[in-house]
Amino acid sequence: MKRIADEPGFVIHRYDWSESSLILEVFTRRYGRIALVAKGAKRPSSNFRPVLLPLQPLRVAFGGEGEIRTLKGAEWVGGHVMPTGDALLSGYYMNELVLRLLARDDPHPSLFDSYAATVSVLACEHGEALEPALRSFELLLLRDIGLLPALDQQTSTLAPLGAHTRYSLLPEAGVVESRSDDTRASLTGAQWESLQRALDDEAPFNATLQQAAGFMAELKPQLRAMLNYHCGVSQLRTRQLMIDLQAL
CATH class of the missing domain: 2.40.50.140 (Nucleic acid-binding proteins)
Structure with missing residues (x-):
């Protein structure tokens, strides 16, 4: 070369x-x-x-x-300082995802831009933006490497989503309707559709960050399950480190 x-x-x-x-x-x-x-x-x-x-x-x-x-x-290049505390651990978590899920010599320029934008959020003083930024990066990572199904339809049947019906994102099945006795996290069809529109936006990181801020508690465990499944682990190393530190 x-x-x-x-x-x-x-x-x-x-x-x-x-x-x-x-x-x-x-x-x-x-x-x-x-x-x-x-x-x-x-x-x-x-x-x-x-x-x-x-x-x-x-x-x-x-x-x-x-x-x-x-x-x-x-x-x-400069532009921001090194993240600290929870933001630093979150940055190491992002790095572990990139290391595990991206093949070498496989360009993802738009994902790189999302990574850089997320790092900028981690380095700022606005802690309330940390979780939405991570959820946005996780969604864009899964989409860019072809592991995220379309979020505006049921994966197995390609049927449209009901606006008020609740659906779960499962690693092995995609978007499926939640049963009445299902204890797994879920979002309404309207919420999943809003996330898909954000992913399709010309500025997907900012659009997805804004959407994810409204339902992080439900989205986080579903994305975590997806990522663990495709990384082939029950718990990422950086995630376990966060749990261990919080237990001290």
Whole structure:
């Protein structure tokens, strides 16, 4: 591959490669999730050392032909500070989802924009926007990788939704009508349709964030079940960490 320069990206994971170097998983706008070796990045004198941080917008340069390419340059774009507290853990949760669900070298430019917008929300002082932003990102992630069914119809029959009838989103069946004795979380047909319209909007992150704010308590467990199912786990590591910290 020719050298790529000035590519927007975020470091989503890093681990040791040698005494002085790191392997990075970087989410880029035009190339998707890529693996880069940052040679000498652990040395105190390295220019990479203060830059290669999670949840910070970067411009990266890289090159190479193999599965793991070589990082040639990285600059901090700026614009916001590092999230802290619950927002920081939420950012690590997003990174785990990207790492588990996105294949390498599979571009998702619109999802990258949603990720960047969510990171901006995490870094701000408005805690009330945190949960809606995460729900919006989860919906857009599932949609972009082809795992979210159409939310404005019943998945198995393609029948339209009743505005006042309640439906659940299930990992193995999609949107199904809830039974009267069903204890699972659900939304009305009108609410599911409003989410689908938001996903189809020209600015889907902002539109979905506004819609999700109205029924987060019902939406959260359904999306969590979907994500756990497709990640092949009963509990994501970052989610378990949040539970453990809250129990202290």
